[in-house]
Amino acid sequence: MSDPVGERRSGPHTLLLTVYAIFTLSAAARSGVQIARDFDAAPAAYSLSVVAAVTYALGWVAIRRAAAGRLGFASVMLWIELAGVLGVGTLSLVRPGWFPEASVWSGFGVGYGFVPAVLPVLGLLWLQRQRRPRT
Secondary structure (H helix, E strand, O other), rough: OOOOOHOOHHHHHHHHHHHHHHHHHHHHHHHHHHHHHHHHHHHOOOOOOOHHHHHHHHHHHHHHHHHHOOOOOHHHHHHHHHHHHHHHHHHOOOOOHOOOOOOOOOOHHHOOHHHHHHHHHHHHHHHHHOOOOOO
């Protein structure tokens, strides 16, 4: 019996899942520490770190499901993630007073080597490849 999910998985798919899992944990840990230590110092930034963690978790689920041919949710989640990174990244540069402390997406993810800005783009490229007919 064949495994439709297993057949569609690839090195890039496994790498995306791994990075999304790492970013889910790191964003959740960061937001947890920020909120527990000093939420009043930067509630917007710290709340955005929670949003980033949830987005990465949903992105992991979406990419996992996309390997089985369910591409719609993955596309929506990756675009939402990219919009979040670009929106928060831009606002953190244009209105730095709104972000007295950094969030995961501040400065387009500078604190994480810009991986938050690149990750949804790579995911969308992988997703586009999944839409091509297999020969």
